[in-house]
Amino acid sequence: MVVSSPAAGPAGDPSGGALDDVVVLDLTQMLAGPFVTMMLADQGARVIKVEPPGGDATRLFGPFMAGQTGVPEGGYGGYFGSTNRNKQSIVIDLKSDAGRETLKRLVAKVDILVENFRAGVMERLGLGYETLIEINPRLVYGTIRGFGDPRSGRSPYASWPAYDIVAQAMGGIIAITSPTPGGPPTKIGPGVGDLIPAMQCAFGILAALHRARGTGRGQFVDVAMVDGVLAACERPVFQYSYDGVAPGPEGNSHPLLCPYGLFPAKDGWVAIGCPHDEFWRLLVRTIGQPELAEDPRYTLTRDRLDRRAEVEGLVTAWTSARTKAEITEVLGGKIPFGPVRGLDEIFDDAHTRARGMVADVELPGITDRKVQVANTAVKLSETPGGVRMRAPLTGEHTAEVLAEFGFEAAEIERLKAERAVV
Numbered sequence: 001m002v003v004s005s006p007a008a009g010p011a012g013d014p015s016g017g018a019l020d021d022v023v024v025l026d027l028t029q030m031l032a033g034p035f036v037t038m039m040l041a042d043q044g045a046r047v048i049k050v051e052p053p054g055g056d057a058t059r060l061f062g063p064f065m066a067g068q069t070g071v072p073e074g075g076y077g078g079y080f081g082s083t084n085r086n087k088q089s090i091v092i093d094l095k096s097d098a099g100r101e102t103l104k105r106l107v108a109k110v111d112i113l114v115e116n117f118r119a120g121v122m123e124r125l126g127l128g129y130e131t132l133i134e135i136n137p138r139l140v141y142g143t144i145r146g147f148g149d150p151r152s153g154r155s156p157y158a159s160w161p162a163y164d165i166v167a168q169a170m171g172g173i174i175a176i177t178s179p180t181p182g183g184p185p186t187k188i189g190p191g192v193g194d195l196i197p198a199m200q201c202a203f204g205i206l207a208a209l210h211r212a213r214g215t216g217r218g219q220f221v222d223v224a225m226v227d228g229v230l231a232a233c234e235r236p237v238f239q240y241s242y243d244g245v246a247p248g249p250e251g252n253s254h255p256l257l258c259p260y261g262l263f264p265a266k267d268g269w270v271a272i273g274c275p276h277d278e279f280w281r282l283l284v285r286t287i288g289q290p291e292l293a294e295d296p297r298y299t300l301t302r303d304r305l306d307r308r309a310e311v312e313g314l315v316t317a318w319t320s321a322r323t324k325a326e327i328t329e330v331l332g333g334k335i336p337f338g339p340v341r342g343l344d345e346i347f348d349d350a351h352t353r354a355r356g357m358v359a360d361v362e363l364p365g366i367t368d369r370k371v372q373v374a375n376t377a378v379k380l381s382e383t384p385g386g387v388r389m390r391a392p393l394t395g396e397h398t399a400e401v402l403a404e405f406g407f408e409a410a411e412i413e414r415l416k417a418e419r420a421v422v
Helices: 032-042 077-082 098-109 129-135 164-171 192-215 225-232 232-244 276-288 292-295 301-306 309-321 324-330 343-347 350-355 398-404 408-415
Strands: 021-028 046-051 089-091 113-117 140-147 221-225 260-265 270-273 337-339 360-361 371-374
Touching: 021 140, 032 046, 032 077, 032 098, 032 113, 032 192, 077 360, 089 398, 089 408, 098 129, 098 408, 113 192, 129 140, 129 360, 140 192, 164 192, 192 225, 192 408, 225 232, 260 309, 270 309, 270 324, 270 398, 276 292, 276 301, 276 324, 292 398, 301 309, 301 324, 324 337, 324 350
Parallel strands: 021 046, 021 113, 046 089, 113 140, 140 221
Antiparallel strands: 260 270, 270 337, 360 371
């Protein structure tokens, strides 16, 4: 196996991540696939991003920093920079014979390959799973596609292009999301149609890697974006199974718990949840209405659900007369509660700083400041992961990586002259 790159903890203390003996070829683009490999890279895996000539198209997605200069071919926008940190970049033209042969030589010495092309693309290039597993029987081959790979079950939509919004729509999550009960469906802000399946794919890849290291045999890991969203909608699924009624838009409340949702404050909104009856009793005592704690109309969750409008009205009357800070002073640490915060508040929050959840990274072409990306939420005590280095420039590591994989200098120059690699 090729020696992995040195890793460092989030604070810069040199230390190997938990996956520092894992090497990944990353053929992914957009968000879902790069997020899979980002999760592996954050925990120390050496991730070699294989880009097409001209670079990953998402390099041209913003935002861009004013004054950013000197960025070479391919570009370097914020979208790309966030999910491609901790990776190396090489450029291979997989449409050329020499490029495909180059990839095969790399495959022979890695642990994992991840791609998110439409089904059949790798096969048409002569680089499908069955071909690559012959080259490297230990290879874990991970895929993430809109409707999955036919190997695991042929979807009638397998040839459809799919992005976050499609996965959210067809996976069931948009159907239950709306500002008001019964209101119009609402897209969830972050790309959960990409991110949820990506997390599941990363988990599946590591499960397959664990087995490969015990048996010497890799396998094919397949996650459909629509499936990933549906799996995350576990509660609507069992609801429909039990009562035969398809859940609709829920607004800012919970169909099975009360009170549990968002409530207005003078200067914004707060989240309050009472998943157990004792929290309801504590809540009403805390907000100055102790008599409601023993009121039989509100004793149990099912009682409060029957009187949802009354219960939510009681809580709203109290929260709407106070600021978020005032509500925090009263409820913070007592019941499940939190103010709804914008990113300006989150950046400045003591929790964010204590947990190291916003990481500084360099920005090519900018010398007087750094930018921030969301750090990993996975904290390991002995092998801390996190953001170690900025996302790469297009083909920044091509010569270095090929040399480490056994390509001679003259051979690298020939491949460059043929434009098989850049």
